[in-house]
Amino acid sequence: MASPRRAAVVGANRIPFARSNGAYARASNQDMLTAALDGLVARFGLTEERMGEVVAGAVLKHSRDFNLTREAVLGSRLSAATPTYDVQQACGTGLEAAILISNKIALGQIEVGIAGGVDTTSDAPIAVNDDLREVLLEANRAKSTAGVVKALAGLRPGQLVPEIPANREPRTGMAMGEHAAITAAHWGIERTAQDELTALSHQNLAKAYDAGFFDDLMTPFLGLTKDNNLRGDSTVEKLGKLKPVFFPAGGDKAEATMTAGNSTPLTDGAATVLLASDEWAAERGLPVLAHLVDAETAAVDYVHGDEGLLMAPAYAVPRLLERNGLTLQDFDFYEIHEAFASTVLATLAAWESPQFCKERLGLDAPLGSIDRGKLNVHGSSLAAGHPFAATGARIVPTLAKTIHENGGGRGLISICAAGGQGVVAILEA
Amino acid sequence: MSHDWYSDFVNSGFGRAVAGNVGLPPVPKLRRWEPGQPLLSGAALLGTATADGRVAKVVRAVLADANVEVHEDPAAPIGGGSSSSKVAAAVLDATGLSSPRDLAAVQQFLTPVMRRVGPSGRILVLGDVPAQAERPAVRAARRSLEGLVRSAAKEARYGATVNLIHVADGAENDLESTLRFFLSSRSAFVDGQRLDVGVVPGYAGSSAGTDWDHPVTGKVAVVTGAARGIGRTVAQTLARDGATVVAVDVPAAGDALAHTANDVGGTALQLDITGEGAGEAILEHCRRHGGIDIVVHNAGITRDKLLANQDTDRWNSVIDVNLNSQLAINDVLLASGDDDGFHRGGRIVTVSSMAGIAGNRGQTAYGASKAGVIGLVEATAPLLADKDATINAVAPGFIETAMTAAMPVGTREAGRRLSSLTQGGLPVDVAETIAWFAQGASYAINGQVLRVDGQNYLGA
Numbered sequence A: 001m002a003s004p005r006r007a008a009v010v011g012a013n014r015i016p017f018a019r020s021n022g023a024y025a026r027a028s029n030q031d032m033l034t035a036a037l038d039g040l041v042a043r044f045g046l047t048e049e050r051m052g053e054v055v056a057g058a059v060l061k062h063s064r065d066f067n068l069t070r071e072a073v074l075g076s077r078l079s080a081a082t083p084t085y086d087v088q089q090a091c092g093t094g095l096e097a098a099i100l101i102s103n104k105i106a107l108g109q110i111e112v113g114i115a116g117g118v119d120t121t122s123d124a125p126i127a128v129n130d131d132l133r134e135v136l137l138e139a140n141r142a143k144s145t146a147g148v149v150k151a152l153a154g155l156r157p158g159q160l161v162p163e164i165p166a167n168r169e170p171r172t173g174m175a176m177g178e179h180a181a182i183t184a185a186h187w188g189i190e191r192t193a194q195d196e197l198t199a200l201s202h203q204n205l206a207k208a209y210d211a212g213f214f215d216d217l218m219t220p221f222l223g224l225t226k227d228n229n230l231r232g233d234s235t236v237e238k239l240g241k242l243k244p245v246f247f248p249a250g251g252d253k254a255e256a257t258m259t260a261g262n263s264t265p266l267t268d269g270a271a272t273v274l275l276a277s278d279e280w281a282a283e284r285g286l287p288v289l290a291h292l293v294d295a296e297t298a299a300v301d302y303v304h305g306d307e308g309l310l311m312a313p314a315y316a317v318p319r320l321l322e323r324n325g326l327t328l329q330d331f332d333f334y335e336i337h338e339a340f341a342s343t344v345l346a347t348l349a350a351w352e353s354p355q356f357c358k359e360r361l362g363l364d365a366p367l368g369s370i371d372r373g374k375l376n377v378h379g380s381s382l383a384a385g386h387p388f389a390a391t392g393a394r395i396v397p398t399l400a401k402t403i404h405e406n407g408g409g410r411g412l413i414s415i416c417a418a419g420g421q422g423v424v425a426i427l428e429a
Numbered sequence B: 001m002s003h004d005w006y007s008d009f010v011n012s013g014f015g016r017a018v019a020g021n022v023g024l025p026p027v028p029k030l031r032r033w034e035p036g037q038p039l040l041s042g043a044a045l046l047g048t049a050t051a052d053g054r055v056a057k058v059v060r061a062v063l064a065d066a067n068v069e070v071h072e073d074p075a076a077p078i079g080g081g082s083s084s085s086k087v088a089a090a091v092l093d094a095t096g097l098s099s100p101r102d103l104a105a106v107q108q109f110l111t112p113v114m115r116r117v118g119p120s121g122r123i124l125v126l127g128d129v130p131a132q133a134e135r136p137a138v139r140a141a142r143r144s145l146e147g148l149v150r151s152a153a154k155e156a157r158y159g160a161t162v163n164l165i166h167v168a169d170g171a172e173n174d175l176e177s178t179l180r181f182f183l184s185s186r187s188a189f190v191d192g193q194r195l196d197v198g199v200v201p202g203y204a205g206s207s208a209g210t211d212w213d214h215p216v217t218g219k220v221a222v223v224t225g226a227a228r229g230i231g232r233t234v235a236q237t238l239a240r241d242g243a244t245v246v247a248v249d250v251p252a253a254g255d256a257l258a259h260t261a262n263d264v265g266g267t268a269l270q271l272d273i274t275g276e277g278a279g280e281a282i283l284e285h286c287r288r289h290g291g292i293d294i295v296v297h298n299a300g301i302t303r304d305k306l307l308a309n310q311d312t313d314r315w316n317s318v319i320d321v322n323l324n325s326q327l328a329i330n331d332v333l334l335a336s337g338d339d340d341g342f343h344r345g346g347r348i349v350t351v352s353s354m355a356g357i358a359g360n361r362g363q364t365a366y367g368a369s370k371a372g373v374i375g376l377v378e379a380t381a382p383l384l385a386d387k388d389a390t391i392n393a394v395a396p397g398f399i400e401t402a403m404t405a406a407m408p409v410g411t412r413e414a415g416r417r418l419s420s421l422t423q424g425g426l427p428v429d430v431a432e433t434i435a436w437f438a439q440g441a442s443y444a445i446n447g448q449v450l451r452v453d454g455q456n457y458l459g460a
Helices: A029-044 A068-075 A093-106 A130-141 A145-152 A176-187 A191-210 A236-240 A278-283 A312-324 A341-352 A354-359 A388-405 B005-010 B013-022 B056-065 B100-116 B136-155 B176-183 B229-240 B251-263 B278-289 B312-335 B354-358 B364-385 B409-417 B427-437
Strands: A007-014 A053-056 A084-086 A112-119 A244-246 A267-276 A290-299 A333-336 A410-417 A421-428 B044-048 B087-093 B117-128 B161-167 B194-197 B220-224 B244-249 B267-270 B292-297 B342-351 B390-396 B449-452
Touching: A007 A029, A007 A093, A007 A278, A007 A388, A029 A068, A029 A112, A029 A267, A029 B251, A029 B267, A053 A068, A053 A093, A068 A084, A068 A112, A093 A112, A093 A267, A093 A290, A093 A388, A093 A410, A093 A421, A112 A388, A130 A145, A176 A244, A176 A341, A191 A236, A191 A341, A267 A278, A267 A388, A290 A312, A290 A388, A312 A341, A312 A410, A312 A421, A333 A341, A333 A388, A341 A354, A341 A410, A388 A410, A388 A421, B005 B013, B005 B409, B044 B056, B044 B100, B056 B087, B056 B176, B087 B100, B087 B176, B100 B117, B100 B136, B117 B136, B117 B176, B136 B161, B161 B176, B176 B194, B176 B427, B220 B229, B220 B278, B229 B244, B229 B251, B229 B292, B229 B427, B244 B251, B244 B278, B251 B267, B267 B278, B278 B292, B278 B312, B292 B312, B312 B342, B312 B364, B342 B364, B342 B427, B354 B364, B354 B390, B354 B449, B364 B390, B390 B427, B427 B449
Parallel strands: A053 A084, A053 A112, A333 A410, B044 B087, B087 B117, B117 B161, B161 B194, B220 B244, B220 B292, B244 B267, B292 B342, B342 B390, B390 B449
Antiparallel strands: A007 A267, A007 A290, A112 A267, A290 A421, A410 A421
């Protein structure tokens, strides 16, 4: 499919990611997104510049933040004449935002835009429980003092228990980790393989920091200069000592494999990426790291069907490959979001499985395996952490810069998301 | 920054009375520059020491261009006042001295001037370069001016400064940016100093058409160590004067750096200047701006230890950041192309220190690095002349920064009071001097080290 033109990834900025209730415990989504934007403005000299659009979002969001991105832009050094909108596609938010910006650039509707994402699990919204909410709304609707008193008479102590957002699927009541544990068991993903992938993620991220890879992708925030989940000295042996925390429902607990080490922790952080037309970049003498070629989203029925919650990318990628006339092996780099180590391994196993590829994807032959040396070469979410909506805006520039430093090439991004969704994209330079 | 309570006290009504009675030193409030400010706040006296003076004509022209009321007869009444009314500045053309006897004419001009120059006034003496004289009597006379000026600076009061400019043979018409700097309030904290103009041969340039309120308009300026302190003020000052600023600092200082860059509408480059390829990274970043016109090597660190307790890791880190990084980056700049590299007519300004000139207890590493900077400037100046470029250094004395605020009270007070201006300088004083070196119009100033220290006695 030929598009009119391809959007260029020009550069990026994110703040270091922080484990929940740590360095950013008192920072709001707006604080973090504004800081990430201001760092991007500084890197590219965008003070008082009007962007075509800024698109970002958060998964955990206060009701007052209905216009989160707009508020962040107004608080930033960008021109106040920059329009914005918020998107939310769970963990796919950051990548989806980049796709939306890229599509408008491709169509010539805008020349430049910023995609981003932010999440805090520390400064999370807390809602009053539904019973209390009903009483308060009833009192608000009452037309007389007597009516208000009558409505408030319905107050009960139990209604004071607040609703705290949980990492739980509304339709199954199961934690995402429990869903992933079912998938891991289904595909027979072993503990050691998960720990190996995890240790490599930490080691790769540590190496990237040492090489200064993030010097032009990151700006410190609140005293943090690196992702504080990073354990550069992580090894399979150390990870092997951790006890499993997620168990497949009805499964054998003794065979559980998913630990706090090979699962991403709750994380706070924000990321932004600058996308533009080649012309816009050239006029300013800015580099083009890579182009966003194409993207695809998919969803699976994990509620009534028997597909795993986080398996949608396994469906999105073959559709994307077919449309672009590519095979799974036609890539120099792969960025597969590490929600859980087992998720990455289950996705790769599915693509290698003739049965899955035939029965679920309708393919005559499996997609096959990938060169694991090309996977997440600068670390991924297991090491960096995973502020849900920010992850896509972390991965896009990481891959774009990796391709650029390689002197060109093609990369695949795959991100699984809550609700049984997946967002995938191809970058090329 | 640590607040100067003493200055507040002696400048209060009660404090002034007490200070006057018990002989406490006054702390004059220095006039500092702001855009649109006239060159001088009043009239100027202009004198010539000999019939052979060769620079009075240029001084006259510059003052006229700046709309300054000039009087060449010291007995004439000024404005609506008398012949003893205060003046804002006095400039003496002391070129052409043939023997020490001619110095009497200098004394005769300056003696009445010492009482007539007003608050934050300027006394500027222009002489010949001693090294360009062969006869002992001539050279002695020329050299005498330096001792005279340094002594007079210690006598001047109310924030007035006394400085000496050596004008090389043939550099008479290359003085405008220098005259404007030393006369204006941009040089508020430069006192008792000497500067040589036109001493490195082969210089080229022009001050014609300079917008003196925005003298670096359209230039691209790289400032290292720009996240905080003096570097941040340098970035702000160059931006105020019209430059596009590329603010450089270590990645760990990136948030403060972004603040500086956004504050001045420039760009931020997170970079460890001691790293391999740092110069290339600066060039690469600046291609987006079409190359580099000005580089300010401001980044510096201290790792103070008595020499008896010093270790080599700390020593090397100071030498690497303060000296080796500058040498390496300069090599890259010199080898770069005129088009999108370090432009023809470029300016390098580096930061030395009083500690590099006079030494400081506990600062052997820092002092070594900052003295090394002077050697770097002297050796690089002739190399840059081929490119119509210049390199100069500023040597700050006691400047009110977070670093001096951390000093013990006694050391801090001594640093402030034991100087002709009886106070610490501000970061902007250093920045103004750097910004003046950075002007295209400062093309004849090369290889110079100028102290910005209020004539500090400790670093004498």
